[in-house]
Amino acid sequence: MLKTTISPIFSSFTGKPKASRLIFQACKAVLEDTPPSARRNASTNLTMLHQGPPTSAYVHLPFCRKRCHYCDFPILALGSSSSSSNLYEEGKEDDPRITNYVNLVVREIKATRAGFDTKPNLETVFFGGGTPSLVPPKLVALILDTLSLDFGLSPDAEISMEMDPGTFGAQKLKELMDLGVNRVSLGVQAFQDELLKACGRAHGVSQVYEAIEFVKKCGVENWSMDLISSLPHQTLEMWEESLRLAIESQPNHVSVYDLQVEQGTKFGNVYTPGQSPLPSETQSAEFYKTASSMLRGAGYDHYEVSSYAKDGFKCKHNLIYWKNKPFYAFGLGSASYVGGLRFSRPRRLKEYTNYVTDLENGAANWCGNGNVDLKDVATDIVMLSFRTSKGLELKEFGEAFGREVVNSICKVYEPYVESGHIVCLDDMRREVMSDEFKTLIANDEMKIEDHVRYLRLRDPDGFLLSNELISLAFGVISP
């Protein structure tokens, strides 16, 4: 039944526009293919969000001293020899591997010619890695200059950089700040030497304290601390200690990641999730709950599954992701989202180098091929919205994808509203009780979204089961 009510809406969108090399063609094609009802709301419609020019850029700086045992990102390990003697200050001579790579990224940025009518400045730039703090500031400057030249950089843009303890000193940080970097994401991960060692981090706890010291000394106002829960041998006591010490060091943003044991990583080879020395599923659920309650107790807003922020310090760049807005991406293995298409660059340096050359020759395109499938857009929005505490806004979702989908999603979630995994909120973000929600669903006459404006996952019980819950909605959208 679900299938028949939903499919007409989607089928009218899918499989139409021919792959286009230039982004404005893709946009035009999508626009032409959008039926009138959707076009009317073009300015606010969710289906249109991705079509404007991006105002965010992700830049991947893949260098690390060595690979952590849990890591499966595209990184380039430098080894500890080259810069180990002068970790805290810029090296006398730069590592040619870094210089060459940065030059390549600069070429990529230059070769990216967006055909948008308007050219708004970039509002957020995010240097991720790898360990971007291993890159000499003057090379970071090169990238920022290029971005500024090609896309324009807003004077109050949020420019974030991931930095690892032991890879920067006060001077380097100062230089970076002078270049415009105004947000630091510090990869602390744990406050116990044995845990840091066990997961192959290149730093110890003393370097963590030093790094915090540098951040404070340099007056970085907007900084975030990353922690990982469910590490091997981690106990609840250790986790509580890490959280306490994190809170004491007063970052205005904390990211808490639950360890994912990925295939092909060192952990993936030796550990099985839920089995010793990894904490059990129940324990790691407990870790998650503990983080939520301790950090919220300390005044942080749990605004996304793994993100906590003090007032006014949410990560603007990451919000772009959660809102399904477009963003550029540059560098090895990075993924962009422009014109409704997600595109991942090659993860190996050699292929990435070829890609950049092709891009310059016009033999490759930078935004990906294919059609914008509205079902994909809808699932993206569901998946990303439910990560946030704001949740899924039903009204605009219904306007974009049809009321029937909203009804079906509500139906499939009914038991989970009752069990408390999902929270219904009205216009004023007051909770709608499950009995009322049940009545609304049972009554076909009423428009659910007039009474229930948002669905969100409850913190922490709903967040903890986000995969299960989101996949239920996936089943409704593409049956």
Place this chain on the structure above:
Amino acid sequence: MAMASAMDLSPPTFFLSGTSSSSSLRRLSSISVSSFRRHSTRRLQLLCQATAGTQPQSGLSESGSKLAARSGQDRLLKVPISKIRNFSIIAHIDHGKSTLADKLLQVTGTVQNRDMKEQFLDNMDLERERGITIKLQAARMRYVYEDTPYCLNLIDTPGHVDFSYEVSRSLAACEGALLVVDASQGVEAQTLANVYLALENNLEIIPVVNKIDLPGAEPEQVIREIEEVIGLDCSNAILCSAKEGIGITEILDAIVQRIPPPRDTAENPLRALIFDSYYDPYRGVIVYFRVIDGKVKKGDRIFFMASGKDYFADEIGVLSPNQIQVDELYAGEVGYISASIRSVADARVGDTITNYGRKAESSLPGYEEATPMVFCGLFPVDADQFPDLRDALEKLQLNDAALKFEPETSSAMGFGFRCGFLGLLHMEIVQERLEREYNLNLITTAPSVVYRVNTVNGDTTMCSNPSLLPQPGQRKSVEEPYVKIELLTPKEFIGALMELAQDRRGEFKEMKYIAENRASILYELPLAEMVGDFFDQLKSRTKGYASMEYSVIGYRESDLIKLDILINAELVEPLSTIVHRDKAYSVGRALTQKLKELIPRQMFKVPIQACIGTKVIASEALSAIRKDVLAKCYGGDISRKKKLLKKQAAGKKRMKAIGRVDVPQEAFMAVLKLEREVL
């Protein structure tokens, strides 16, 4: 390939040799065409292994076999009724019935040496694989005894209790039977049952002890056993080895000497007994029959007395063993009719054929409607195959009047059919044919029997589907079919078998030693207890030495209850079963435990319960998933996580929702399998 070799070899020699008149030649060549067609369409007929197999050694001299071959070619020639002998062979599986039949065909020249294939009478692939005969065949032979030609008709019988009605009808078409017993194995339960059937039909029985050439042969002991168990005079039992060709002539002589000829009632109105029929997609139903009274000619308008249908006999012929057309058959003869009959249900085994213009006063005794005793639900694994399953069942039914089915819908399994079978073997054969010949992938529910429910308002209803059992408040009592079961076993397994029977609610009746070393044990037990793995258990507990035989003896009241399975307080209908109260607890516990293993954990705690009415008798709980949370979508790269979520969503699609709980199809299948084992 097998077919091609069969076509190269057999038909021409059968049809074209030994005929003289040009008209009959024409006719015969037309048969061979239709016969070819039958080979190619029915495929079962001539799957021949002989070319690859060992050539049976003939015990006859060269000149003798030539002589036999000549007389074999004259087998269409009529003989007086007094020179006709109709007989069948009663034997346990593997005691050599088919080999003996082959040898008889060969020695009488009915089948030429070079056309010989092993086990000529068993047609279906399945039969060959299992070494048993499911559908019977017949063969007309010519045998010259003391310079007088005789016409011998061998009517083969199926060897399994599920088909005891069919066996009884073929025996009713004979005047005598060969009782073949393996010289090293002795009398088996199945053999006994068929001997009793033969005795009921007043057949002259010729004991034959086979495989006397084997090292373990103890013919004297076996003869004693036959005398003691069956009470048959074995003073003139024949010792033979069908494989080596020893004793074959003696057997043929004994058939002529000892089996009485049919009564000469050729002038009476026609009455012919149908002992087999099968559906040929090109010619309609082909009916095998024995003329008891009167005669039947090609072109006659014939009337089937039980079904009330009438047809014109387009073609009449004899089986020898292939179909060969003739003009007329009279009392005592065995043959076939093709009359464009649409379904075997119109010409059922046991029905009487009479002449439409000159009807017999009464039909032959012994006709019975097929009553299915065992039921199960058949569901296609892939819902799209439902129409294919229906077509396949309809096609099988054309050829199998005992197969019953009606559509059934199940919340868990979707659309399927509830099917009724004569017994377990019949069920297995149908399932296997559906899967093998029609390429269907099926889920089978636990077999059940038909219960008789007496309701409080005085009605009696029959119920084969647990979910349709009236509520406890509405039923006064429930009766279940009982069987009498006879087990024959070497004495060291008596204990094991009694334990098995006791476990299955068996009521001990009698035990006797049929030989120094072997015992017969008699039990009465519910059929429901037999439809599971009883036979497998019997075989495994006795290392394969015991044999069994059962017959339904009627309905008895039992303390039966409906055992329901509740998942998260929702009733799961297809898992409901009817069990005896004493067994409810252990069955309930096994089922709930299995389900707990198989259902993936959900976002909440899920109780899994077995209940009688509202009373919970076994309970398990599936703990809730604690954590299934997305990791960081690094650098906005959501594609991989999304793939995982899609996979997770697809996984949910393959499940059946029981209330709020997603249950994988595999869980149902595993539990149904378990039910088959524990019930």
